[in-house]
Amino acid sequence: MFIDFHTHRDRQALNLINLQTVDVKPQLQEQDLPNLCSLGLHPWFIEDDLWQAAWLTLEKLASCSQVVAIGECGLDRNVAVPMELQIAVFEKHIQLAESLRKPLVIHCVRAFELLIMLKKNHKSSIPWIIHGFHKKQAVFQQLLGHGFYFSFGAAMLNHDQIAKAIATVPVGRFLLETDDRADLQIEQIYECAAMLRQISLETLQSQLVETYQQLTGLG
DSSP states (O other), X not given: OEEEEEESSOXXXXXXXXXXXXXXXXXXXXXXXXXXXXXXXOGGGOOTTTHHHHHHHHHHHTTSTTEEEEEEEEEETTSSSOHHHHHHHHHHHHHHHHHHTOOEEEEEESOHHHHHHHHHHHTOOSOEEEETOOXXXXXXXXXXXXTOEEEEOGGGGTOHHXXXXXXXXXXXXXXXXXXXXXXXXXXXXXXXXXXXXTSOHHHHHHHHHHHHHHHHOOO
């Protein structure tokens, strides 16, 4: 079994768990949800006068059985959305995820110190999973020490820092993803990760199925 923990594609296969990320709009209905999904308000698309309506929809749909995680949500210093607003919306995601006992899938750009501070302040008991992680080893070690989980993707194919992180991250603290890469199959990511960790593909598959079940079976 392969698990694509964070993808924007609706790919179906008998040997695939495909967790599709959906950025919630006010008009989204339960019948529109993929078979398995993660729901959130991405910090890129938060608008002062529109996000509250989308949030009401997210609150309504987040308890659906198809929804196994909350996000992606988070913090991004590269966009014009005021950081105060980003933090406020992110904290609502934290509270929602806690109340539903569902893991939080996080987008973070140039705000890891702030992210760590928020995690400490909220004393959250659910997993916080940073998707698409591709930062330096020092940042990886710091986040690991604060209890974060990781979802690794395409960066491992050509990024030495992430290759080292993949090789050393403890079992149970990571999953794998394709994100928005239409030219990439999750099987390629698994093969690369198995090689970097010097284990068989079958062993990696077994480990990640167990990790996925632990992270998404909180409720």
